Amino acid sequence: MSREIPKAYEPQEIEERWAKAxxxxxxFRAENSGPPGGPASDGPRFSIALPPPNVTGSIHIGHMLEHTQIDMLVRWHRMKGNRTLWLPGMDHAGIATQYVVEKKLAEEGIRRQDLGRExxxxxxxxxxxxxxxVIKEQMIRLGASCxxxxxxxxxxxxLYRAVLETFLRLYREGLIYRGRYMVNWCPRCQTAISDLEVVHVERAGKLWHLRYPIAGTKDFLVVATTRPETMLGDTAVAVHPDDERYQHLIGKTVMLPLINREIPIIAxxxxxxxxxxGxxxxxxxxxxxxxxxxxxxDLPEIDVMTVDGHMNDAAGQYAGLDRFQARKRILSDLESLGLLERVEDITHSVGVCDRCKSEVEPRISTQWFMKMKPLAEPAKRVVLDGLIEVVPDNQRTILLQWLENIRDWCISRQLWWGHRIPIWHCDNCKEMVPASDxxxxxxxxxxxxxxxPTKCPKCGGAKLTQDTDVLDTxxxxxxxxxxxLGWPDDTDDLRMFYPTSLLISGYDILFFWDARMIMMGLHLSAGRFDASGRTISGPEAxxxxxxxxxxxxxxxxxxxSEGAKMSKTKGTGVDPxxxxxxxxxxxxxxxxxxxxAPGTDIVLSEDRILGARAxxxxxxxxxxxxxxxxEKVESAGLTLEELAAxxxxxxxxxxxxxxxxxxxxxxxxxLAAVAGQVHDALEHFRFHEAAQTVYQFFWGDLCDWYIxxxxxxxxxxxxxxxxxxxxxxxxxLDAALRLLHPIMPFLTEELWHRLPQPAGARSIALDKFPExxxxxxxxxxxxAMARLQEIVVAARNIRAELKVDSKRKVDADFSTRGPMLINLLTENMEPVLRLATLSALRISKEHLDPTGAVMRSTAAFDLRIAYGDTIDKAAEIERLKKAIAALEQDIESKQKRxxxxxxxxxxxxxxxxxxxAxxxxxxxxxxxxxxxxxxxEGS
RNA sequence: GGGCGACUAGCUCAGUGGUUAGAGCGCUCCCCUCACACGGGAGAGGUCCAAGGUUCAAGUCCUUGGUCGCCCA
Incomplete structure (x- = not known):
């Protein structure tokens, strides 16, 4: 063992070395954790799945926060002796990845359509x-013990097999269906997206008031719209059935301007x-x-746009224009016809594509959907029954409310990157034929x-074409x-590690991901719940x-610091x-x-990183x-081997x-108390408390006092x-390092190895967490220690006030009534004198004369130091008066109570x-x- | 429109009804003492957003309002 050790911690080389090792x-193979030797299924287990990062991305600070929290718990459980699995992986992130690659291609002037699907x-x-x-490399470097x-x-x-199995089961059960409905359409990505993928942004906009001439009269009705270009697809105007102003018009018609279509006035x-x-x-x-x-x-539906947000032939003279250009042209045409009554400035909420931020176009299209209500019922039940504990508690309510108001999920995407839907369409009779397994x-x-499938079961046709859509990521x-873990097969890992112990995710994907995992997990695991969602007792199926x-x-x-999410595109992202x-x-x-701290978002602070580095x-x-x-160990007659044992x-x-x-x-x-507190904090996801506790212990107790x-x-x-x-x-120190390991794995691993350890010891990560x-x-x-600390601090306090040279030892007088403190001091005289830099401490039971000295008093003792003639009487009087006032106020309130x-x-x-007392x-x-x-004052 | 969260020391934040409300950073003073100046010692600094209420007791629970932020529709 080399005994050279740098004066300051230099993390770079050390961290890279251990990450690689x-x-x-x-x-961190699961097999390296848990009870040694015994049968694989013995003992407590801890399993957690990594929320799979998008395969195209790189680690951002949010991942780092997530992975730090997961890793702390994983390392802690591993050190507690649980068989521990943290399963990592990546998500293909259909729309996100396709978007990134499309953007790269665009730099070469290529569209994906130019290349073709394959x-x-x-x-x-x-x-x-x-x-x-990249992500994997970064995660390894950042110490994730996956x-x-x-x-x-x-x-x-x-995993595609699992997807197929799921789709086919749900399709057969009628929970997945295909139909023509209004969906959210992104004209840039040219795909349908789900409700969750539409984000609403407040924007300054205008409300245009348009005049629609009433057929056969010179009057007109005024309608207000934020989207005038869609008027080309109007097939009615509507009023409230009880609105007296328009009773006489219900059933009549208006002439739709520009396109001159006669459309009804309905109620x-x-x-x-x-x-x-109105x-x-x-x-x-x-x-x-x-x-x-x-x-x-029973109104006609007239789609006036193309998939990429341009006007189509139904838009007549506006065909071919981009939707926003069309808006301008239509407005100027209406204005020149005298049909633009007025324009109002408003702010309104606009739906944009979560991925590319284009304005979403509501559009009728044929898509695949999943029926969610029947799936949400059992999910609600397990949350209500506490079978799944949700922390923090207010997120539980949010989850339940969402499940309560759930709507069907549009699962098909008109993308090329993803899991292709396992349905074939008969060219002849349009029958839909699923893959047979x-x-x-x-x-x-x-x-x-x-x-x-090779043959249509309905018409016998042999020409079948696979559905072109892929599934939502x-x-x-x-x-x-x-x-x-191997589902749908009955694997060892599934038996060992499912259900997983815990999921840690950001609350921003509670609906996207967490809720859907609960629903799918419950549904696909038939047997534990009956149709009503009630728990079935008895052996697990x-x-x-x-x-x-x-x-x-x-x-x-x-x-x-403004409260916005970190964003690379906005330049507010931080590279961990x-x-x-x-x-x-x-x-x-x-x-x-x-x-x-649970439930509160984090704003990064440079100060706090500096504090952590210190x-x-x-x-x-x-x-x-x-x-x-x-060396001194050895000169004391102890071998390092014995110390390491x-x-x-x-x-x-x-x-x-x-x-x-x-x-x-x-x-x-x-140490025992702190270990208990850390256990408790980690058990309840109080990471900040765990961190603060070990900090206080290590710096305050271990370094400042014990050493x-x-x-x-x-x-x-x-x-x-x-x-x-x-x-x-x-x-x-060894125990303190083990206590710190889940938070600071690299530093503790390095020091653990530099200190004497038993032969063959592999890693602090496989050592025991302090109990x-x-x-x-x-x-x-x-x-006793608290008492002595109080005395030492009092002495230092007086020294500072007297401005005694910090190396200079001085005499002090100490007075107390009972024998308890006297005994304690006598037994610990050396450290007290040394830590307070005193030459002597005279102990008495008598009152001490404060003249020409500075004193500190508690209920239990008085401490007096006389040094030189530099006592600032005025300052001391000032200090005393302040302390007296505070005490009096305090005593008064206590007396009152x-x-x-x-x-x-x-x-x-x-x-x-x-x-x-x-x-x-x-x-x-x-x-x-x-x-x-x-x-x-008298002197 | 509905919901959630925040507001505590100059800054960033803890605080689970019950001592004189805490930490880190910053600030003031002293010290480069043989682990550490990314350090040691001492100190100053708070009407806990406002107003009501519940309670023997409120920073903490309830109501209303304010400011800021987030989510959903």
Whole structure:
């Protein structure tokens, strides 16, 4: 072992080295975790699926936050001895990936249509092969302890099979159907998208009031619209049936301007009488509400646009124009005809494509849908029954409300990159024929449905063409927790790891993904629920038949200081790898963990990363202190081998004779308490609490007090003392590193290896997480140490006020009534004198004379230091007066409360007693301060 | 239109009805003491957005309002 160790923690080389080693050694294979030796199914398990990042992307800070939280829990469970699986993988991200590749092609002036479907798909695969590994590399570098031997991709053959199986089952059950309905259409992506993929943005717009001449009169009706170009497709105007203004017109007609089509005036309760003139144009082919009205009144649907957002032949003279150009032309034409009554400035909500931000066009088209109500019922039940615990709780309500109001899901996409729908259409009779089973075959390295129908069962026709649509990406994502474990086959992994223990995702994909996984997981695992969604008791019908995860934690999002989501295109994105280069991965992880309070979004702060980096350096240097002193271990007569032996550490704390015993008992008592707190915090996703607890323990307790306290013991001439001290300090630091490992894996791995470890020890990640050991809890030591700390701080406080040179040792006087503090001080005189930089501490039971000195008092003791003649009397009087005022106010409020019979009778006895005791102490303190003030003012 | 969240020290944020409301950073003073100046020691700094209410007790629970942000329609 080399004993050179840099003075400051330098993360770059260390992190890269360990990231590579962990990956190369397959350290995080599930098989490396859990009880050694026993049968595979023994013992507690922990399994979690990585929310698969888009294959085309790169890690952003939101991933980093997500992965840090998952990794903390995964490492923690692994160290607790659970058989632990974190299954990673990527999502083919249909529309997103196709968009990216299309944009690249556009740079060469190529459209995908120029290439044709097969060639385009080939290009996407090629591009995926080139850039698809980026995320994986980054995740490895950032320390995610995934089992990479089980990595999956949503478009790989095994997962396509799961998709086929699902589609075919739901199709046969009638839960997937095809039909002609109004959908959200993106003219840029040229595909239908689901309701969830439409984002609503507030935009400044205009409301145009148009005049529609009433047929056979010189009058006209005025309709208001934000989308005048759709008027070409109007097939009616509507008024409210009870609107007195228009009663006489119902049943008459208007002449649609520009196109000169005679259309009826109808009555429908959908019309809002208060809006505009109370007359609305009805365009069944371009508005979802008008579509419904059109159905009710049997109106024709006139689609005036093309798939790419241009006007079609039905638009007459406007055919061929882009929809926004057409709008301008139509408005100017109406104006010149005197049919534009007025224009109003408004802000309104515009639906845009989540992916490309183009304005979405409501459009009638033939698509595939999934019936969601029957699937949502069991999902609601498992959430209501607590079979799936949702954290934070308010997200549970949001989820339930969404499930309550669920609408059918448009699952088909007119894309080329994705899972192709396994339905064939008979060229002859248009019958739809599904693949006969879910088997897949590999063609050119990629999966295709293998069981292709060859003959139409209805007409016998032999010419069948596969549906050209692919499925929404979220269709395959919805199967992720079980498709990745081998479903629909009954695999060992499925038996071992399903249902997964937990899902951690951002709340922004609660509906997109989490909810759909619950619905699909429940539905595809027949047997556990009957049709009413009730839990069936008795033996489980199969391991796969269950919820996809037992707990669901929705983590916060990282936002810019303006509250917007981080966005690369807006330039507000933060590259975590760059931050890693700058500050170290562990520092970044610590910072994220420390800010990850459930339910609150995170705004990055440079200050907090710097603080985290300082913490990493502090840990490094605490270990460095032991490291550079290793020779002294040997000179104390201890071998490193013995120190490294697990048995040695297991027996800590070793009793230390004489003065030094207290601190050892205390630090292990703290360790037990802290381990308990960290367990509790992690169990409840309180990552920030876990982070803060270990920080406080390591820096405050271990470094500031324990190490400083025991330093001289390590070089003690008494061999027994030195031996025990070394054994204890190693055991304590080793435990602290294990405690820190889930948050800061690289640093702790490096230090763990640099310190003596048993032969053959592979990694701190496979070591044990510290337990809250009951036998370490030592309330008396906690209390004693707190008392001594109070005395040391009081002495330092006086020194600072007297501006005593920090190296100069001075005498002090100490007074207390009872023997308890006297004994305690006597037993710990050396460390107290040293830490307070005192030459002597004279102990008495008498009152101390404050003249010419500075004093600090608590209810239990007085401490006095006289030094030089530099006492600033005025300042001391000022300080005393302030303290007295605060105390008096406090005592007064306590007295008031204690005098209140309501309080003393209704509040718990414990609270009343505690208040009483505190008040007595305060009164004592107050008396001391008042006495002193009097003397000072009198002198 | 409906819902959710935030508002606490100069800044970024914790705070689970019950001591004198905490942390990190920043600030002031002292110290480069042999693990660490990414450090050590000491200190200053808060009418907890406002107004009502519940309670023996409210930063915490309820109601209303304000400001900001997010989501859904």
């Amino acid at each position: 962990w990956f190369d050694e397959k350290l 060639e385009f798909e080939r290009r996407v695969w090629k591009w995926k092969a080139e850039s698809g590994g 089992d990479w031997t089980r990595e999956r991709f949503t478009l790989e053959p095994r 429908d309760t959908y019309v809002d009488r208060e809006f505009g003139t 007359v609305v144009k009805i365009t069944p082919a371009h508005d979802p509400n008008d579509f419904e009205v059109g159905k009710r009144h 879910s088997r897949v075959e590999i063609v050119e390295g990629h999966a295709r449905a293998a069981s292709v 979220w269709f395959s994502s919805a199967l992720w927790p079980f498709s990745t 199969g391991l796969a038949s269950s919820i996809p995860f037992r707990r669901l934690y929705l983590h916060s999002l990282v936002r810019t 790898l760059q931050l890693t280069q700058q500050y170290g991965t562990d520092a970044l992880r610590y910072m994220l963990a420390s800010m990850a 913490f990493a350096n502090k840990i490094w240097n605490a270990a460095r202190f032991l490291f550079v002193n290793l 697990p048995e040695t550490r297991a027996k800590a704390p070793y009793p230390v004779k004489g003065e030094g015993a207290l601190a050892h008992r205390w630090i292990f008592s703290r 400083e306290w025991v330093k001289p013991q390590l070089t003690s001439s008494e061999r027994e003392v030195a031996l025990a001290a070394w054994r204890n300090i190693f055991a304590a 809250a050991r009951k036998e370490w809890i030592d309330v008396a030591s906690d209390d 204690l005098a209140d019979v309501n309080f003393t009778t209704k509040a718990p006895e414990k609270v009343v007693d505690a208040l009483r 505190t008040m007595v102490e305060r009164q004592l303190e107050l008396k001391k301060l008042k006495d002193r003030l009097e003397r000072l």
